[in-house]
Amino acid sequence: xxxxxxxxxxxxxxxxxxxxxxxxxxxxxxxxxxxxxxxxxxxxxxxxxxxxxxxxxxxxxxxxxxxxxxxxxxxxxxxxxxxxxxxxxxxxxxxxxxxxxxxxxxxxxxxxxxxxxxxxxxxxxxxxxxxxxxxxxxxxxxxxxxxxx
Ligand SMILES: [Ca+2]
Numbered sequence: 001x002x003x004x005x006x007x008x009x010x011x012x013x014x015x016x017x018x019x020x021x022x023x024x025x026x027x028x029x030x031x032x033x034x035x036x037x038x039x040x041x042x043x044x045x046x047x048x049x050x051x052x053x054x055x056x057x058x059x060x061x062x063x064x065x066x067x068x069x070x071x072x073x074x075x076x077x078x079x080x081x082x083x084x085x086x087x088x089x090x091x092x093x094x095x096x097x098x099x100x101x102x103x104x105x106x107x108x109x110x111x112x113x114x115x116x117x118x119x120x121x122x123x124x125x126x127x128x129x130x131x132x133x134x135x136x137x138x139x140x141x142x143x144x145x146x147x148x149x
Contacts, residue, residue, distance in 0.1 A: 050108045053077065064101030070110070079114050089114070113146050 057073035058065055065073060067090050074081050081089065093102045093110040102110060120142045124132035134142070 047108075050111060051104070053111075054104050054107050062101065064103055065107045066101040067099075070102065070107070073107075074111070074114055077111065077115065079118055081114060116146055117143070 053073055053076065054065060057069045057076070059069060060066075067086065070090060071081065071086055074086075089110050090099075090102070093106040094100065095103070095106055121132060122128065124134050124138070124142075
């Protein structure tokens, strides 16, 4: 039983840590506040949702999300990522370096970054036109939490 728990914890470890980090950022904009039971329930639901999305869009059952699968998965989540951005995402999060696709952990990390940056951008693009004007400081404050997370 302990061995099974350890294997599950190892398997979901990185995805859990990433979701946990983003949850903390979302709660307070910093790592100052520790989440309670409600937030942990939200975290587990988010992880279950990410797993479901991964499995639904890994259409060839390769255990990895390739470029087309990533495009479709992100689109299903409401993120119409342009092809140029999609290529950058794949090159960054496909850790094999051999265009074999994203494993689950890297898929979650990629998805969280796209989700977080898109939500931040929408705060500046209130009319949802797809463009926004922002200062250098606003841009840096928008992007840096995702780089250092
Ligand atoms: Ca696949």
